[in-house]
Amino acid sequence: MYKRVVQYVAIVLLGCFLYTSLASAADFRASSPAIEQLKKSIKQQHRQLIPFYDSGAVGLTRDGSIILRDANSIPLSQRQTINTLIAAQNQDRNALYREIALANDHPEWEDDIRSTFAQRWIKWAKPGWWYQQADGSWQKK
Amino acid sequence: MLDSFSQHKCIPHLWLFWILLVACFPVVAAVPLLDFVLDDIRHPVFSIRSAHIQLSAVPSPTFEINLGELAIGNKKWHNLQLKCDRVHINTQLVDCSAGHLQLGEQTLPLSFQLLRQHQRFVLEIYPQSVKKSSGKWRLVIDWRAKQWRSVLKIVNGDGKFLANLLPQQVEQIQVQQAKLNGSIRVDGNEAAVTTVHAQLRASELSFNDASGQHAGERVAGNLDLKIRRHNNSWLWRSRFDWSDGEIFWQPFYFSGDGHQLTARGIVRDQQVRVTQAELNLTGIGAADFSAVIDRKNYTLRQADFSAKNIVLSTLFADIVRPLAMETALAETEASGQVSITGRYRKDHQSLTLNIQDATLVDAHGRFAVDKLNVYLPWDGSERQYGAIQFDNGQILGVPLGTTTLALATQGLAIDISHAEIPILDGELRIRDFSAAQHASGWQWQFNGELLPISMEKLTQSLQIQPMFGTLSGTIPKMSYANSVVSMQGELVSGVFDGVAVARNLILTKPFSMMPRLEADVALHHMDLDLLTRAYSFGNIQGRIDIEVNGLELVNWEPVRFDAKLASSKGDYKRRISQAAVKNIIALGGNSAVSAIQSSFLGFFDQFRYAEIGWSCKLRGHICYMGGIEPTSRDFKGYTLIKGSGIPAITITGYNSEVDWPELLKRLEHAIETGAPVIH
Numbered sequence: 001m002y003k004r005v006v007q008y009v010a011i012v013l014l015g016c017f018l019y020t021s022l023a024s025a026a027d028f029r030a031s032s033p034a035i036e037q038l039k040k041s042i043k044q045q046h047r048q049l050i051p052f053y054d055s056g057a058v059g060l061t062r063d064g065s066i067i068l069r070d071a072n073s074i075p076l077s078q079r080q081t082i083n084t085l086i087a088a089q090n091q092d093r094n095a096l097y098r099e100i101a102l103a104n105d106h107p108e109w110e111d112d113i114r115s116t117f118a119q120r121w122i123k124w125a126k127p128g129w130w131y132q133q134a135d136g137s138w139q140k141k
Numbered sequence: 142m143l144d145s146f147s148q149h150k151c152i153p154h155l156w157l158f159w160i161l162l163v164a165c166f167p168v169v170a171a172v173p174l175l176d177f178v179l180d181d182i183r184h185p186v187f188s189i190r191s192a193h194i195q196l197s198a199v200p201s202p203t204f205e206i207n208l209g210e211l212a213i214g215n216k217k218w219h220n221l222q223l224k225c226d227r228v229h230i231n232t233q234l235v236d237c238s239a240g241h242l243q244l245g246e247q248t249l250p251l252s253f254q255l256l257r258q259h260q261r262f263v264l265e266i267y268p269q270s271v272k273k274s275s276g277k278w279r280l281v282i283d284w285r286a287k288q289w290r291s292v293l294k295i296v297n298g299d300g301k302f303l304a305n306l307l308p309q310q311v312e313q314i315q316v317q318q319a320k321l322n323g324s325i326r327v328d329g330n331e332a333a334v335t336t337v338h339a340q341l342r343a344s345e346l347s348f349n350d351a352s353g354q355h356a357g358e359r360v361a362g363n364l365d366l367k368i369r370r371h372n373n374s375w376l377w378r379s380r381f382d383w384s385d386g387e388i389f390w391q392p393f394y395f396s397g398d399g400h401q402l403t404a405r406g407i408v409r410d411q412q413v414r415v416t417q418a419e420l421n422l423t424g425i426g427a428a429d430f431s432a433v434i435d436r437k438n439y440t441l442r443q444a445d446f447s448a449k450n451i452v453l454s455t456l457f458a459d460i461v462r463p464l465a466m467e468t469a470l471a472e473t474e475a476s477g478q479v480s481i482t483g484r485y486r487k488d489h490q491s492l493t494l495n496i497q498d499a500t501l502v503d504a505h506g507r508f509a510v511d512k513l514n515v516y517l518p519w520d521g522s523e524r525q526y527g528a529i530q531f532d533n534g535q536i537l538g539v540p541l542g543t544t545t546l547a548l549a550t551q552g553l554a555i556d557i558s559h560a561e562i563p564i565l566d567g568e569l570r571i572r573d574f575s576a577a578q579h580a581s582g583w584q585w586q587f588n589g590e591l592l593p594i595s596m597e598k599l600t601q602s603l604q605i606q607p608m609f610g611t612l613s614g615t616i617p618k619m620s621y622a623n624s625v626v627s628m629q630g631e632l633v634s635g636v637f638d639g640v641a642v643a644r645n646l647i648l649t650k651p652f653s654m655m656p657r658l659e660a661d662v663a664l665h666h667m668d669l670d671l672l673t674r675a676y677s678f679g680n681i682q683g684r685i686d687i688e689v690n691g692l693e694l695v696n697w698e699p700v701r702f703d704a705k706l707a708s709s710k711g712d713y714k715r716r717i718s719q720a721a722v723k724n725i726i727a728l729g730g731n732s733a734v735s736a737i738q739s740s741f742l743g744f745f746d747q748f749r750y751a752e753i754g755w756s757c758k759l760r761g762h763i764c765y766m767g768g769i770e771p772t773s774r775d776f777k778g779y780t781l782i783k784g785s786g787i788p789a790i791t792i793t794g795y796n797s798e799v800d801w802p803e804l805l806k807r808l809e810h811a812i813e814t815g816a817p818v819i820h
Contacts, residue, residue, distance in 0.1 A: 032761045033698030037655060071353025076389040079353065083392070084466050095655060099695075103761045 032103045038096040045089045052082060059130035059138060064097065064118035065090045069130060069138065093117070174198055188212045196230075204228040204237060218244065223251075233257045242266070247305060260284050268302040276302075293325045300346060314355060319346040337368040346386065360386030360397060378405035392463035398423040411436045425459065426451040428481075444485040453477045453499055469652035472504035477513070490521040507652055510534035510541075517550065524551045539602045540565060553578040557587075565602065567594030567613070579622075586620035596636055607675055610636035614643075624650045637675070639667035639684070658694040663687070666709045679721030684709035685753060699759055699801075706755045707769075716747045717782065717790065725781060725792055751785035764799045 049066070052058040052074070059069045066089055074082055097117060101110040122131045122141075129141050175196035182189040191209030196202075204225040211218045225240035235255035242249040253264040262282040276298045282291040300319020323341035327334055341364045349356035362383040369376045383397040404418035413434040421427045430446035457475040465471050477499030483492040496515035503509060512532035518525035526549050534541040542563025549556045557574040569591055576585035593611040600607045617630035628646040635641075641664045649657040664687040673681045686709050693701040708715070754769030768779035772793050784791040 032695070032700050034655060034657075034695035034700055037696045037698070068353075072349055072356065074353070076356060076358055076387045077394055077396075079356075079389045080392050080394055080463055083354075084471075087466070103700075105760075 030100050030103065032099065034099045035096065035103060038092050038099060041092050042089065042096065045085055045092065048085055049089065053126070053129045056128075056130050056140070058082070058086065059132060060118075060121050060125055062118055062132040062134060062136070064114045064121060065093060067132075201226075202228045202230070204230075204235075204240075220245070225253075247302075268299050288328070288330050290329075291327045293327075295321045295323055295325075295341070297322060300343060314348050314350050317347040317349065319348075320344045333370065335370045337366070339364060339366040344385075354391035355389070357388040358386060360388060362397065373409065375408040376406075377408065379403070392466065393460065394463075395422075395459065408436075412442070422459075424452065424455045426456075441485065442487065445483070447480075447482045449480045451479045451481070453479050453496070469503065469508070474502045474504065476500045492519045493517070494519075503652075506538070508534065508536045517548075519550045521552065524549055526550075535602075538604060539599065564591075565594050565598045567611075568592040581623055584620070584622040586618060588616055588618050590615045591632065593635075596634060608636050609671060609675060610634060610638070610641075612636075624653075626651060636664065637667045637671040640665045655696055656694075658692075658697070660692050662689040662692055666711075673721060679724050680716075680718040680747075681721050681753075682714045682716040683750075683753065684711065684713050700761065702757070702759045704757045704759070706753065708752045708754070715750050715785070717750055718747055719745065722748065722782075722790060722792065745788045748788050748790035749784065749786040750782050750790065752783045753781070754783075755781055759801055762801045764801045764804055766794060766797055766799055768794055 049058060053060075055073055057068065057070050057073045058066055061067050066086055068082060068086055071079055071082075097110050097114045098107075100113050101107050125131055125141050127141050130138050131141060133139050175194065177194060179192040179194070180190065182192060189208055189211055193207040193209075195205045195207075197205075206223040208221040208223075209219065211221055220243075222243035223240065224243070225237035227237065227239045229236040229238075234257065235253075237251075237253050240251050240253070242251050247268075249266050249268055251264065251266045253262065255262050260283060262280075264280040266278040266280075268276055268278070275296075277294075277296045278298055279294045279296075280291060281294075282289060284290075298321035300321050301316050303321065304316035304319070321341060321343055323339070325337070325339040325341070328336045342362070343364070344361040346360040346362075347356075347358050348360075360383070362381060362385075364379065364381050366379040367377065379402075381402045383400045385397045387394070387396045400423055401421045402418070404415055406413065406415040406417075408414070413436055415430070415432040415434070418430050418432075419427055420430070426448060428446055428448035428451075430444060432444040433442040434440070435442050453475045454477075456479065457470075457473065461475075462471060462473070478497045479499070480495040480497070481492070484490065494515060494517040496513060496517075499510075499513040499515075501508075501510050501513060510531045511534060514530045515527070517527045517529075526547070529546040529548065530544065531541075532543050534544075544560070544562045546557055546560045549558075554575065554577040556576075557571065560571040560574065562569045562571065569589060571587050571589045574585065574587035576583060578584075591612065591614045593613040596608040596610045596612055599612060612632070612634035614632035614634070615630060616628060616632070619626065619628045621627075626646075626648040630644075632643040632646065633640060634643075641662065644661045644663075645659070647659040649659075664685075666684050666686065669681040669683045669685055673679060685706055687704065687706045689702050689704045691701060691703050692699065752769055756767040758765040766779070768781045769783055770780055772778035772780055778793045778795045779797075780791065781794050782790060782792040
């Protein structure tokens, strides 16, 4: 029950984050069928990733992606699943940054969008999650 | 390892060491009784460089051996020290009841006895494991005039201790724990080893590398290995049973469920030959193979393998899906059986795949095939002929009928000269299909034609708004490369008594989460009466032309297009019903009805019109709308419907920017209820 509540709160927070981060700038378009589809996919994957963030096995990188920090803490039967999940999440995140830039007719914004998202992901991370600092070192929130 | 078993001359003879020991003991002296260095000791099994042997009697008898380097086979250890603090030596016996062996940072308590009369050497080692287990390693060597025998017995041996003896690099697999039981018996003569028989059971084996992508936990298994010298060759046979535990070897995961590997062969000259082997994977099936491996650089020189009636469901789950994580097969369930035979030679390779009565179903429902039979022969150099046949299937919900494809393979290329694939009530005819693997991945192309398919059935299958008419066309060239399907030529369909033409079709990553379709579409002379009846929109009579250029769909949702709708040229009846007027007003947002007051609308069921015009430039989620023409110089409004005759109606739109998802919602609402919601 507790886990469900935590997961629910995390999903709501993520949703709020996505909404606020995508709609914060004036004249900044952050919605299109592609973006909505990516947000939906990212949220679905995020639900599955929460236990791995909690355990510290997966961390948030400084470039707006996620990475497997400690594979040895994950049961063997789940290691390929988490590898696949991380690859899918990073693929969707990269696509999201690109699509938002395209939706604004400014493909060159992609890097700025990525770094903005990287900061937001870390800001909205739960206590206990690991994130990468600007110098590359890892920090527990 | 076996290189060291070839003939060498032993210098000096072991007996020299014995004589020296006996001659110098027991004598009491204040200086070492024996102190000498042997630079180079070579034996068929081992070699030693810089052996320093020291025997002292004061204050109590001690015996010490320091070895600069010990080599057994290809393994080398440096700076070994064997020290015995309690040693008893006489003409018949050397007895060390308490000693230790220093191996790098490891200190191993031991005892040993050298019995001259029985010609026996007994060594017992008690490694101090972290868990303080009562493990014991007991080595007994007996020798006669021309023969010797050694037996190593391991009781609850600490496998980590054994692994630590071997030189390791950081990136290599590290054994965390293991328990070993069993024995290794080695027999030989003065020239070389003659037989080796190992019977070992490993349990509680856990290992991993630094990345965690190669690891095992609680692994248990039995190894039975026999090696026998025959002339200048070694005959061997082995059996390995994996009974318990689990292993992850990126990307594969296996649990020990009684998997078994048996093999026999011969080692001769510089080759290891596997003459007969069988790998039996529980739940998947058995594979027979033979191979020749070059011992110099451990490369495969030749191999033959055959696996019959392999269970496809388990093979897919355990082997195919992990290898196909980024392909359409990543989430495919399979059933049926498959047989594979293969042959590898340095200058020639061949493979034959035989799938019997298989079913493939994509977890997301994107595709499926039933009763799939495949005969796919492949040869590295020669052209081979095979076939693919299935009873039925579906792609993106569109049913496919019974299909047989005759194909040819040559190298990394597949050709199908012609094929007919039934699609609903029509057919896709494929001509000159060719696929080949390039550096960037698989590429294919074909040309063909699409025989008429019912648009009603097609739209029903695709679960999109129904359309009527037929879809057909000629495909001069359709190709796939770098995850992009592109079509040259035109797809022509007959819809709503008009003609629809699709050009410049490009489909990117069709089976991914985000398929992207780009195309230019034109619809000519469409019957509005049929169209509006189909969608219960309110009746409009007339003909229209629609052009949609630069259409871009992401995950089958439009994100960009330039659309223009206009009345077709020609003489035909032009009428619009009251319900359709209301729906159009609702779709346009804040619109005005001019020429006729809204209160008059109720008196008429139908109105005349001269022209209909509407345009939408979709950018992201905004539709920039326009009509036939601007209604004034300030461009604040645009005419959607221009009235004509009596009763006539003109509809003007004032919303130049409309939220596309909102527009779709209103359209769906209008279609579903026939009662538009006017904001």
